[in-house]
Amino acid sequence: MTARARYITSAALTLCLAMSGARAQEKFQTTDSPPPAKYQKMEAPPPPPPPVLNQASGVRLSEPADHSKFEALKGPFADSAAVTKACATCHTDAEAHIKKTIHWTWNYVNPRTGQxxxxxxxxxxxxxxxxxxxGMCGVCHIGNGVKPGEEYAFNKQTSVDCLVCHDRTGKYYRLPPTRGNSACAAMFEGRDPxxxxxxxxxxxxxxxENCGTCHFNGGGGDGVKHGDLDSSLIRPSxxxxxxxxxxxxxxACSECHLSQHHEIAGSRYDMIAxxxxxxxxxxxxxxxxxxxxCHGATPHPKPSLIGYQLDAHAQRLxxxxxxxxKMARGGVATITDWDWSTAGKLYNGAGYYEEEYTQGNGEKRHTYWSIKGDFKWGENLVPTYKWFNGEMIYTLADTKIGDKKAVTPINEPQGGWMDPKSRIWPFKEMHTNVPYDAGNKTLVFNHLWGADKTAFWGNFNIKKAIAAGMEIEHRPFSGEIGFLKTVSNWPITHMVAPKEDAVKCGECHAQKSRLANVPGVxxxxxxxxxxxDFLGLAGVGLTLAGVAVHGGLRIALTKKHKEDA
Amino acid sequence: MTAVTTNDLLGQDGSKRTVMIYSRYERFWHWSQAALILILAFTGFAVHGLIPLPYRTAAQIHSYAAIALIALWAFTTFWHFTTGQWRQYLPKLASLPAILKFYAWGILAGAPHPYTKTLKRKQNALQSLAYLWFMVIIGPALWSSGIVYLTYPLWAKIAAGTIALPVVAFVHLAAAYLITIFVIIHIYMTTTGKTPLHYVRTMITGYDTIPLSKAEAAYLAEDEPGRLK
Incomplete structure (x- = not known):
């Protein structure tokens, strides 16, 4: 395990949540008996190593300006907002540009679906x-201006935090905008100012490292969400x-995810399949x-029969x-199954966690956590393959959940074999048993984080937490909570292997095929x-039998003729 | 000076001579085609999943063998028309019932073959019909569907979202089963000569002992002495 990996695993959000569990346990523990060995305490993370140098970043600068010589950056600066002000003295329009992008707005209207x-x-x-x-999730929002301890408001008038994306010392970090439950009060102790x-x-x-701060930790920790994005990509083999x-x-990420006025290409909300x-x-x-x-539409080596055929494969794959x-190949696991229905179990009156899974880099991962429920992890996983035309239909807060499907898709890839614009894509399927409004048949907003009496992470009352979430959102809530089997689909596109490690022909062109469950192939x-096949093999069989009978008769009768003669 | 009679010219005596009836090119064509067809059958059924062989290897060998066979066929078609040998395949069906009867019963009862090979007519009626069926129906069904299959990269784009590929594959597979049946019967039939290996030996050496008319014998002796033994 690299020190970096450990750092990212324990990055802001994970650390906070881990501490909340561990601290809660310590605080509320009433007996003197030591906790079982599996209830381990969180260790303080080691300092991060310096970032990887000379990454190709999608921009060609012959002579990058040495920012340490700029008068405007002599400092001192009280906080990141002060730095942003200094940046804006040269980069005059950057903030205005960023504030139009999804990185700032967290709001996106899909032009194809209108969702x-x-x-x-x-x-x-x-x-x-x-x-x-x-207050928790906003640790990844790139806004300045909320000081630790203040209640968080999604205030778009604050300035943009330039440093979280552009820091190249590895020493900059963000805190969750609010402290949440008192169990978290001690988080980030000991971090260097x-x-x-x-x-x-x-x-x-x-x-x-910069993009990974948020994108490697989606879903609550290193590698949890995507399966193809985790800290192993900081220094990948x-x-x-x-x-x-x-x-x-x-x-760097930006070598492919090109940008124009800070608008970054390649959002999975609306993909080019x-x-x-x-x-x-x-x-x-x-x-x-x-x-x-970059590679063009016909990238395989030619002239070669296989090369032409592989180019043709790209029409449909x-x-x-x-x-x-395979996904999650870097020694960092991803979560494949999550059961919220078991969340809220207490040990000696406090939340706790279990770490029964050890991932490839040696690090242990939570398999149960009072604040979240049960997890299953996986590494080196074969993705699930589906037709996809780039369009995803989401089950949103106001979507009525039908009874037809045994598993409700959180997002469903659109397209099919009859659609020439669709191709077969790899996905990580995430299967979760989520709480939902069983009366109104809708998904719910769960108020997990906060210092108040309703936040689940601290109070462990799912009904109260959901009632609070729905109230904040002004959404109808029947009060009846059930658990719903859901699946979300995460398109897999990173962790591209060297060509010699690409999927072999025989892994699909075989009885036991990777694409066995994909229709229309x-x-x-x-x-x-x-x-x-039945007719053909029967014909071949009958022919062989007929030839055998004819030949046998010939041999037998020839013998007889000779004897007769 | 003895007058040359019509009888002498037409050669009604039909004395038997050992003569090369399959030219070097015909034998080359036959055996290279046989080898290619066996390779194609083996790798083809492997591609279809009936024979265990790594898919990539099977598909690659199948494709290259197919290209080789197409080239061979193109050249052989040319050869057939320039040499006039194509006439060998015109079915003369009058003798067909007798030949069918021979294979169904006579051959078992030790009867003589009702057909005698001649220089002009190397194949009996059943052979002609079988080869014609092979060359006009099974062969073209195989190679036309095969060429379309092989050139999938050229039409993959317009075929996206259609069932064109499985249709082509279906035709190719059906023809493959038919040619397999043909080859099995064909190989078995080679054992029905004077001795089980007689026909095979003929196809290797090119020589067979057949009745020649005087004119044929005289022509060969004068112009193609190498064909006479």
Whole structure:
């Protein structure tokens, strides 16, 4: 396990939640008996190592300006808001640009479906909703101006925190905007105070560490959410990721996720599932993060029979389907199953956690946690394959949940084999038993975080927490809580393996095929025409039998003729 | 000076001579085609999933063998028309009942084959019909569907969202079963000569002992002495 990995695992949000469990246990423990060995305490994280240098960042600067020589950055700075002011003296329009982007608004209207998405709207099947929990989840919102201890308000008039994305010292960090339950009061003890001047003078284009601060920790911890995004991508081996590895291309995220006025390409809310535009002309296409935008639409080596056939495969298969052979390959596990219905169990009157899973890098992961329920983890997982045209339909707060489906999709990939714009994509399926309004048949906003009497993380009363969440959102709540089996689909696109590790032909073209459950695929080696095979094999069999009988008779009768003669 | 009679020219005597009836090209064509068809059958049924062989290897060998066979066929078609050998396949069905009767019963009862090979007519009626069926129906069904299948990269884009690929595969598979049946019977039939290996030996050496008319014998002796033994 690298020190960096441990740091990211214990990054702001995880650390806070871990502490809340552990602290709660310590605080409320009433007996003298020591807790069982499996109830382990959280250790303080080691300081982070310096960031990876010289990452390719999608921008070519012949001579990056040495920010330490700028008068405006001499400091001293009281906080990150003061640094932002200094940045704006040169980067005059950056803030205005950022405030239009989803990174700031957390609000996105899908032009294809009209659905209102973004963290301000969606309910997922991890910690379900950022909304009503901004005091915690807002640790990833790039706003300044809320001081620890204040109640959090999603105040869009605050300034943008430049440093969380542009710090290249690795020493900058953000705290959750509010302290939440008193059990969390002691969090971040012992962290070095930030030297804002030093950080401000060492800004640069975002590296994997910067984006990873939030995106590697989605869903509540390192690797939890995506399956193809976790801290192992900070210093990945070439086998894990050809693009991001220092032995490979050393790509920063922004080398593919190009940006224009801070608008970053490649949101999964509205994806390009089949990019026929290819590379475009030099310097163009800053609005896509597709494989084809660099590799073209026909990238396989030619002239070669296999090369042409593989190019043809790309009509119906996403590049990722073959080139990301497995998820969570870097030693960091991802959660595949989560059961909220067991959340709230107490040990000696306090919350606790169990760590029964040890992941590839040696680190233990929670398998039960009073604040969240039961988890199952997985590594080196084969993705689930589905037709996808880039469009996702979300089950939103006001969506009535039908009785037809045994498992409710939180987001459902659209498309199918009859749609030429669809391709087969790999997904991580996340299966969660989530609390829902069994009376009104809707998903719910769960008020998890807060210092008040209703927040689940502290009070462990799911009904109160949901009633509070629904009240804040002015949504009808029947008061009847049930648990609903849900699945969310996370498109897999990172952790691209070297070409020799791509999925082999025989892993699909075989009786036991990776794509066995994908409808509408004719795969030689897998697909059969049962009655044709029956007729054909019967014909061959009968012919062999007829030939055998004819030959046998000939041999027998020839003998007889000779004897007769 | 003896006058040459019509009888002499037409050669009614039909004395038997050992003569090369399958030219070098025909034998090359036959055996390379046989090898390619066996390779194609083996790898083809492996691609279909009936024979365990790594898919990529099977598909690759199948494709290259198919290209080789198409080239061979193209050349052989050319050969057939330039040499006039294509006439060998025109079915003359009058003798068909007798031949069918022979294979159904006569061969078992030790009766002589009702057909005698001649230089002009190397195949009996059943053979012609079988080969014609092979060359006009099964062969084209196989290679046309095969070529379409092989060139999938050219039409993959317009075929996306349709059932074109499985339709092509279906035709190809059906023809593959038919040719398998053909090959089994064909190989068995090679054992029905004077001795079980007689026909095979003929197809290897090219020589068989057949009745020649005087004119044929005279022509061969004068112009193609190498064909006579």
């Amino acid at each position: 209102h998405l973004g963290k301000e709207n969606v309910i997922n099947n991890f910690c379900t909703n950022a909304k009503d929990n901004e 930030i030297n804002f001047t030093e950080v401000a003078q060492h800004v640069g284009l975002p590296g994997r 070439k086998a894990l990721d050809v693009h991001m590895s220092e032995q490979g291309q050393n790509f 089949k990019d026929e535009g290819g590379t475009g002309k030099p310097g163009l296409r800053r609005d896509v993060a597709t494989c084809e935008s 996403a590049c990722q389907t073959c080139h990301v052979p 004719y795969m030689p080696g897998h697909t059969r025409f049962p009655w044709m």
